[in-house]
Amino acid sequence: MRLVWIWAAVIFVLDQVSKIWVVHVLDLATRLNIDVFPPYLNFRMAWNYGINFGLLAGEAAATRWILISVAVGIVLFVLVWMRRDPPGRPGLISAGLLIGGALGNVVDRLVYGAVADFLNMSCCGINNPFAFNVADIAIFAGALGLVLFPGGKKGS
Template sequence: MTIYLSRARSVPMLKSGVGRWLAIALLVLILDQASKHTIEALFQFGEQLTIIPGFFNLTLAYNPGAAFSFLADAGGWQRYFFTALALGVSVFIVFLLKKHHAETRYALAMSLILGGALGNAIDRMLLGHVIDFIQIHYQQRWYYPAFNIADSGICVGAVLMVIDSFRRETPSEKTV
């Protein structure tokens, strides 16, 4: 992958190694933050816009906790805990990307998780909560908790990690 800044120059760091994976993480982060800012500018808290009736809405929700509003009512300490956790995990992921940059599926998974973790950490640091806006539901009977692009990156990355763990060669399978 080469990113062209102009017709004459490219960014050689992105051609191989860890740079291309960091670029994917940055793309997830940018898409996440841009979408959150757009939704927050267009919606009032709790407002919903039906996109696909009976299935998909856009809404503006705030989550002071973690996934599925875990610890949302914990009194405020969770903001710092989850921010520190996301930043610590992000540093570890960059280390893993440097070590495993040639393993495409694994590095892609780590990149998606990294971009998502940083996207939600930025919300927690600046706002004290995470902005969620994607709402999947069935009719008016069942609602999945609202989520965002960062959450999607983390989930897709986790699924890719599981797939990678099943498809990874063990030392006994490698041919000499």
């Protein structure tokens, strides 16, 4: 479990520091667009009130608290899973990625009322209109890792 907490803390801090730096220090919240290495990497401010790609993006307070509750529920589920049936090292790291990312987005919802998304990447003639953040990357990688390295009984 120590490995889970270490990776969760690393991702959480990386996510929050990146958001503070880009949204506030670089003032993306006001500027809205910063071309970093176009078209491959740009900063595009997007306040996500829903889940991935803006699904369930009602700005109602109830939606905000439901999404916070779901994220906390997922974190608790993964923690119980890791305690009851701990996977190997890749699975524990994956759990940490997912937990750190989920908690990073929960903090955004608590502080801003929405998740601060700012990374935008396009390539090869495909113009990606969506933005995401470090937490989103970690959640995706962590969920994929838990599918690939779910644990199970030792000795097989």
